[in-house]
Amino acid sequence: VSAPVVTLLSDYGLDDPFVGVCHGVIVTICPAARVIDISHGVARQDVRMGAQMLAGSLPFMPVGVHVAVVDPEVGARRRAVALETGDGRRLVGPDNGLLMRAAERCGGIVEAVEIAGSPFRLEPVSATFHGRDIFAPVAAHLAAGAALADAGMPQDPRQLVVLDLPEPRREDGALVVQAVLVDRFGNVQLNAGHEALGGASLKLGQRVRLSCADCEREAIYARTFVDVPAGEALLYEDADRRLAVAVSQGNAAAELHLAAGDELRIAPA
Amino acid sequence: VSAPVVTLLSDYGLDDPFVGVCHGVIVTICPAARVIDISHGVARQDVRMGAQMLAGSLPFMPVGVHVAVVDPEVGARRRAVALETGDGRRLVGPDNGLLMRAAERCGGIVEAVEIAGSPFRLEPVSATFHGRDIFAPVAAHLAAGAALADAGMPQDPRQLVVLDLPEPRREDGALVVQAVLVDRFGNVQLNAGHEALGGASLKLGQRVRLSCADCEREAIYARTFVDVPAGEALLYEDADRRLAVAVSQGNAAAELHLAAGDELRIAPA
Amino acid sequence: VSAPVVTLLSDYGLDDPFVGVCHGVIVTICPAARVIDISHGVARQDVRMGAQMLAGSLPFMPVGVHVAVVDPEVGARRRAVALETGDGRRLVGPDNGLLMRAAERCGGIVEAVEIAGSPFRLEPVSATFHGRDIFAPVAAHLAAGAALADAGMPQDPRQLVVLDLPEPRREDGALVVQAVLVDRFGNVQLNAGHEALGGASLKLGQRVRLSCADCEREAIYARTFVDVPAGEALLYEDADRRLAVAVSQGNAAAELHLAAGDELRIAPA
Numbered sequence: 080v081s082a083p084v085v086t087l088l089s090d091y092g093l094d095d096p097f098v099g100v101c102h103g104v105i106v107t108i109c110p111a112a113r114v115i116d117i118s119h120g121v122a123r124q125d126v127r128m129g130a131q132m133l134a135g136s137l138p139f140m141p142v143g144v145h146v147a148v149v150d151p152e153v154g155a156r157r158r159a160v161a162l163e164t165g166d167g168r169r170l171v172g173p174d175n176g177l178l179m180r181a182a183e184r185c186g187g188i189v190e191a192v193e194i195a196g197s198p199f200r201l202e203p204v205s206a207t208f209h210g211r212d213i214f215a216p217v218a219a220h221l222a223a224g225a226a227l228a229d230a231g232m233p234q235d236p237r238q239l240v241v242l243d244l245p246e247p248r249r250e251d252g253a254l255v256v257q258a259v260l261v262d263r264f265g266n267v268q269l270n271a272g273h274e275a276l277g278g279a280s281l282k283l284g285q286r287v288r289l290s291c292a293d294c295e296r297e298a299i300y301a302r303t304f305v306d307v308p309a310g311e312a313l314l315y316e317d318a319d320r321r322l323a324v325a326v327s328q329g330n331a332a333a334e335l336h337l338a339a340g341d342e343l344r345i346a347p348a
Numbered sequence: 349v350s351a352p353v354v355t356l357l358s359d360y361g362l363d364d365p366f367v368g369v370c371h372g373v374i375v376t377i378c379p380a381a382r383v384i385d386i387s388h389g390v391a392r393q394d395v396r397m398g399a400q401m402l403a404g405s406l407p408f409m410p411v412g413v414h415v416a417v418v419d420p421e422v423g424a425r426r427r428a429v430a431l432e433t434g435d436g437r438r439l440v441g442p443d444n445g446l447l448m449r450a451a452e453r454c455g456g457i458v459e460a461v462e463i464a465g466s467p468f469r470l471e472p473v474s475a476t477f478h479g480r481d482i483f484a485p486v487a488a489h490l491a492a493g494a495a496l497a498d499a500g501m502p503q504d505p506r507q508l509v510v511l512d513l514p515e516p517r518r519e520d521g522a523l524v525v526q527a528v529l530v531d532r533f534g535n536v537q538l539n540a541g542h543e544a545l546g547g548a549s550l551k552l553g554q555r556v557r558l559s560c561a562d563c564e565r566e567a568i569y570a571r572t573f574v575d576v577p578a579g580e581a582l583l584y585e586d587a588d589r590r591l592a593v594a595v596s597q598g599n600a601a602a603e604l605h606l607a608a609g610d611e612l613r614i615a616p617a
Numbered sequence: 618v619s620a621p622v623v624t625l626l627s628d629y630g631l632d633d634p635f636v637g638v639c640h641g642v643i644v645t646i647c648p649a650a651r652v653i654d655i656s657h658g659v660a661r662q663d664v665r666m667g668a669q670m671l672a673g674s675l676p677f678m679p680v681g682v683h684v685a686v687v688d689p690e691v692g693a694r695r696r697a698v699a700l701e702t703g704d705g706r707r708l709v710g711p712d713n714g715l716l717m718r719a720a721e722r723c724g725g726i727v728e729a730v731e732i733a734g735s736p737f738r739l740e741p742v743s744a745t746f747h748g749r750d751i752f753a754p755v756a757a758h759l760a761a762g763a764a765l766a767d768a769g770m771p772q773d774p775r776q777l778v779v780l781d782l783p784e785p786r787r788e789d790g791a792l793v794v795q796a797v798l799v800d801r802f803g804n805v806q807l808n809a810g811h812e813a814l815g816g817a818s819l820k821l822g823q824r825v826r827l828s829c830a831d832c833e834r835e836a837i838y839a840r841t842f843v844d845v846p847a848g849e850a851l852l853y854e855d856a857d858r859r860l861a862v863a864v865s866q867g868n869a870a871a872e873l874h875l876a877a878g879d880e881l882r883i884a885p886a
Contacts, residue, residue: 081648086641092532093362093631094389096405102384103355103409110350110410115640120632123533124597136634139749140641141648151597154572206572208587211408263630264661303692303744318746328662328689361801362631363658365674371653372624372678379619379679392802393866420866423841475841477856480677 082113083222084143088133089210090121091148097208101146101215104201108219115140124151126177128339130242131259131268134180135319137168144218145181146210147172154206159197159213160239161221161230163190169227171218173209176242191239192231199230247271253290253346256322258337265330267337269322276300276322276345286348287314289324293336297348298324314345351382352491353412357402358479359390360417366477370415370484373470377488384409393420395446397608399511400528400537403449404588406437413487414450415479416441423475428466428482429508430490430499432459438496440487442478445511460508461500468499516540522615525591527606534599536606538591545569545591545614555617556583558593562605566617567593583614620651621760622681626671627748628659629686635746639684639753642739646757653678662689664715666877668780669797669806672718673857675706682756683719684748685710692744697735697751698777699759699768701728707765709756711747714780729777730769737768785809791828791884794860796875803868805875807860814838814860814883824886825852827862831874835886836862852883 085105091097098119105112117136121129129149137145150157150173158174165186170178171194182188194200194213199220204212217230247256247270254275260268281287281300289296289312298312307313309328312335317323324343325331337343354374360366367388374381386405390398398418406414419426419442427443434455439447440463451457463469463482468489473481486499516525516539523544529537550556550569558565558581567581576582578597581604586592593612594600606612623643629635636657643650655674659667667687675683688695688711696712703724708716709732720726732738732751737758742750755768785794785808792813798806819825819838827834827850836850845851847866850873855861862881863869875881 084644086637088634088637092389094387095531096357096387096401097531099355099357099384099386100405100408103386103405106353106382106384107408107410113644115637115644117637117641118632118634120630132634136638136641139638139645141645152574155574205587205589206584211587262633262635305690305693315744318743318749320743361658363656364800365626365656365670366800368624368626368653368655369674369677372655372674375622375651375653376677376679421843424843474856474858475853480856 081141082111083109084115084141085112085218085222086115086117086140086143086145087119088117088121088129088136088146089119089148090123090125090129091119091210093119097210101210104211104215105219105222108216109223112219112222121149122339124149125339126151126175127242127244128260130177130180133177134184137181137185142167144169144171144221146214146218147177148210148214149177150175150209153209158193158234159195159209160234161192161194161217161227162188162236163227165189169221171214171221174240176240179239179241180244188236190227191234191236192227193234194231197231199225245270247275250344253344255342255344258339258341258343261332261337261339264325265332266317266323266325267331267335268317268319269324269343271322272320273316273322288346288348289314289335290344290346291335291337291341296335304328350410351380352378353384353410354381354487354491355384355386355409355412355414356388357386357390357398357405357415358388358417359392359394359398360388360479362388366479370479373480373484374488374491377485378492381488381491390418391608393418394608395420395444396511396513397529399446399449402446403453406450406454411436413438413440413490415483415487416446417479417483418446419444419478422478427462427503428464428478429503430461430463430486430496431457431505432496434458438490440483440490443509445509448508448510449513457505459496460503460505461496462503463500466500468494514539516544519613522613524611524613527608527610527612530601530606530608533594534601535586535592535594536600536604537586537588538593538612540591541589542585542591557615557617558583558604559613559615560604560606560610565604573597619679620649621647622653622679623650623756623760624653624655624678624681624683625657626655626659626667626674626684627657627686628661628663628667629657629748631657635748639748642749642753643757643760646754647761650757650760659687660877662687663877664689664713665780665782666798668715668718671715672722675719675723680705682707682709682759684752684756685715686748686752687715688713688747691747696731696772697733697747698772699730699732699755699765700726700774701765703727707759709752709759712778714778717777717779718782726774728765729772729774730765731772732769735769737763783808785813788882791882793880793882796877796879796881797859799870799875799877802863803870804855804861804863805869805873806855806857807862807881809860810858811854811860826884826886827852827873828882828884829873829875829879834873842866
């Protein structure tokens, strides 16, 4: 039988020992666990970015216990939760919307418990590091075989915080979208799939006009980077099957002055 | 039975293959080992920062073999050591004080060996990468079951290098402390616990005046970030149970121009 | 018996979830695998840097499946390959030269297959993330026991792309070398071993003159950093047994304005 899997995603970064300490806590409680770091590079306290990353990554993770910590309200009264999804995953984190999009993609929430007062907590619980004191130990006990119901108090899933994620919209013949994720290469993922472009109207190789607060640029609708000349911008479907903007052998985020959260208008050229 | 644990802490960073190579060496020698990276983000050659991180993190690690490498004198005549602590951990690293604070917290040193000439070394030993050639292989052999005595020559623990760590002091009614660690969020850990504030004299919600070479600012003595308005500085007990300075939703290190090693004066407002 | 080992090296960085997703894919397919990250800090699309890092690191890795992804032409017609080397390693990556220097050091290529159309691919294969969709799943199936021949179509090893790596040369009594790798400390590895210095003619402690496009500096030929005064430049044999340039307690790359790919001339002082 396989080792139980615990995945971690956070805005902790890797310079400080926060992630290492969470690993230590998990392995101390559940020595058999395999711990996979999805990413700790979520921008500081950016719950939306964390939610998108988690939702995009979980389908590639073995079914297990999945911890996410992007938690601007740590130490305040926000709930902490553990959820079970339709496909058998357990998700653990703050109740600020971070887990909800991933839960949706994994079959929805079938059970939830509030874990701020979990019997699995490390005492004394600090006011600032619930990753170590609540989320990691709860996840480790779940990985070691504990039932979700033993991790905390029953919680009505319908009362959990839902993230307000912007939807793409049509305006004067243009598609208005939002930048969602910027990766290391400066590629910018948008909050839309290619169906939002209006089906058959836009063909590979055609040009579009991109406009944002601080940019105005033509791009080619293409399959991928190598299909356009170096230095050209392109609009393409990325590996998450979302629309994205890149510059071939360049950095789209820098050249178009685009950051997560910015609005971008896509119109026929 | 659980896999033997080896933890790693260093100033190697993660851009270069140094850490990966140490993992490879350990797993080659001890295929059963579980390797946990505490952090490789110690500032270059900052032995004090490494010592503080190691001491703060080890209590959350399973009992195992704990390697630390922050080693400005690699290639010189400084000793390399492996220690056994009162609680059964084995610590491995350069003899420059890096391991001593952690060893104290883990029950003190019960046995020590000098490992510069260890039979477990990888030959030829380079002049610059003792993490790969001495510390990782010695740790791996210990994890695989070797006795400490087999790793090197007996070493009197009282002759090991001790780090000179500054103590907080009182001066004209103020508490003078030193910044010890700055984390990714700009939170600044100080070299004092909250008992240093003088017991009952300071209450949650009261104001203090912070002064350093390049700053002058009021802060609220608070439980945590969310208990003060955004943009306000706070003095609080952090997750290591040490006093720390933060700015709610801001970056204290940047705003107060504080770096590790800087002195800070805390006085009633 | 030991767990099968899969190592990863890439230019993905650690901020995005690319590396975590590859881990998830591997563990989903081969739950027994141990995954070791050699480094994900290769400079973006720098195939030469990746090739050097891989070749320098593999000798310290257990024999296993070794994935490397630095892949400027992802999505174009470049081949994807899996190789078996003389010492029993399997190497997986794009056919752009990235794997070739490591393969040479590991006993040469004894078998190769083209894997762009591998039955082990994740469908649908994206145009941009072959690490997730081709290289990780192929590696995981190999780690789980699949034969190389089952991973793709037979490929003549002599037709694989070879990197053009510059060789050191002699010019007017000087040795002209190229900077190959710059590490976190600013130490600069050169494309030559110490035998290139001309055997007995240069002795430890002697001075040499370093010249590059933007620098002119004396350095001491030394065993290691601590053998020269702080602030002095040195030429030494590094841990990979290659010639390298450092500044004791300084940053050679910054002070000499040296980056990977730059030419450097070493002459007697």
